[in-house]
Amino acid sequence: MARWAAVCAVAVALALLAASSAAAWLHEEFTTEGNVRAGYDARGQQVASIVLDRQSGGAFRSRRSYLYGQFSVQIKLVPGNSAGTVASFYLSSGDGPGHDEIDMEFMGNSTGQPVALNTNVWANGDGKKEQQFYLWFDPAADYHTYTIIWNDRNIIFKVDDLVLRCFTRHADLPYPGAKPMSVHATLWDGSYWATQRGKVKVDWSAAPFVVSYRGYLADACAPAGAGRPLACPAGTGRWMRRRPSAAERGTVAWAKKNYMRYNYCDDGWRFPKGFPAECSRS
Numbered sequence: 455m456a457r458w459a460a461v462c463a464v465a466v467a468l469a470l471l472a473a474s475s476a477a478a479w480l481h482e483e484f485t486t487e488g489n490v491r492a493g494y495d496a497r498g499q500q501v502a503s504i505v506l507d508r509q510s511g512g513a514f515r516s517r518r519s520y521l522y523g524q525f526s527v528q529i530k531l532v533p534g535n536s537a538g539t540v541a542s543f544y545l546s547s548g549d550g551p552g553h554d555e556i557d558m559e560f561m562g563n564s565t566g567q568p569v570a571l572n573t574n575v576w577a578n579g580d581g582k583k584e585q586q587f588y589l590w591f592d593p594a595a596d597y598h599t600y601t602i603i604w605n606d607r608n609i610i611f612k613v614d615d616l617v618l619r620c621f622t623r624h625a626d627l628p629y630p631g632a633k634p635m636s637v638h639a640t641l642w643d644g645s646y647w648a649t650q651r652g653k654v655k656v657d658w659s660a661a662p663f664v665v666s667y668r669g670y671l672a673d674a675c676a677p678a679g680a681g682r683p684l685a686c687p688a689g690t691g692r693w694m695r696r697r698p699s700a701a702e703r704g705t706v707a708w709a710k711k712n713y714m715r716y717n718y719c720d721d722g723w724r725f726p727k728g729f730p731a732e733c734s735r736s
Contacts, residue, residue, distance in 0.1 A: 523674020536562030
């Protein structure tokens, strides 16, 4: 019996090791900067934790760049008082003045107050297209899945199984469809902006702040060189042809009615000469 128990223990250990190896993604897919820690949860899934304190935040960036795809990750945000902190999951072509970017940014808040998710789209340096939503759950109590679907027709933002926003391409307006983008995750001090427009700062007595990421997936096309078609995985059509269904447009309307905190298309102070053209188009 003792020998059998020992054999079972070894088998379980080997199974967990295999699961951990199969689930590893941080250092295989990303480069890291600052305070980023890799570990595993009880199910053998790799967890990447970004830590923020007075001295340093952290970030990781994909080794590869993509042009269209579906990108998702499970995130558990900062528990307790997260005011002033900003965690993110986003795509970017770089930091230049003409860059493209697709953002999901989580704006911390005081204990007991809802966390706001800021979504934004930049095309050829043209941004200012934010829509912000209060999350209807505690994003620090457990992991939730956040997804960006990016194709040549629209950009879809999802939280778990719900479509929250769809940014539609118009032929005569800027759209991020020409520059390859890498995947990023960050945690940083956004005291000047994140909470009540900068009125509430980071309380460093509560540091370190930790955001955990797991289950990262990128199902995406990659540039194959000048004049060559994109290198895409099999079954690309499942997201390349993706459009919101009627039911999903219903969840967009539901989120807008019940949880929207800010919509650039309603901000007349920011656009005194008229709203961006896409605001008046379906």
